[in-house]
Amino acid sequence: MTYAKLPALEQKGFVVLRKYEKPIPPEEYLNMEYVDWKSGGDTNFAPIASAFGQMECAGFWDHGKPDKDGMWTDNAKACPSLVEWTERVGARYGRVRTIKLNPNTEEEAIKNMHPDDNNRLNPDGEGWVVRAWLQLTDNPDSYMIVREDKDDPSSESRIPLPAGAQFVVDSQRLWHAVYHPGTAPRYALIVSYESGPELERWIESERVEAGVGVS
Ligand SMILES: [Fe+2]
16 A cells, blocks of 8 residues: 655654644633543543544544544534644544543553554555644643654654644554653643645644744
């Protein structure tokens, strides 16, 4: 199978963008309906877009779809800023969810590392599905651990998680999990996007260099 992939992710499998400056009202993600769904630790997820708009976190393949063309759930009404963020990127999106992760240890995080299943049923020749994160709570001491090889710490990078952190990860390629040493849950928005010119344009516009006048 051949898929369109982004040059920006070719080397490391992820790219950290500049911080999103517009504040997200906490009630948007605190008041949504969460479902018990375990991924990468003690987690709950609030589905904002799902395969057919149901309140569920199942892979779109369970409904015969690739992870694209997500449909808004009832939660979407409660989080206009998150819906706006998702649509502003301009790329085709699939699953849209917030994650609530309870505090953990680094050892647990490493044990919980996994690759995502983003491209099941993705038709040959279309764009490879990757994921974008928007960090909602301010957790500067927490970070996402990403590894090219799960058993090789030298292949590891760490993505810090202050409020507003935006980053894109080829999360099917990289093993990943978040180490969150805080005392309160960590919340983040996670969106599956199709690789293509739209996503590329957004990444280029949000690159750290783009906003600070580096020539
Ligand atoms: Fe994951």
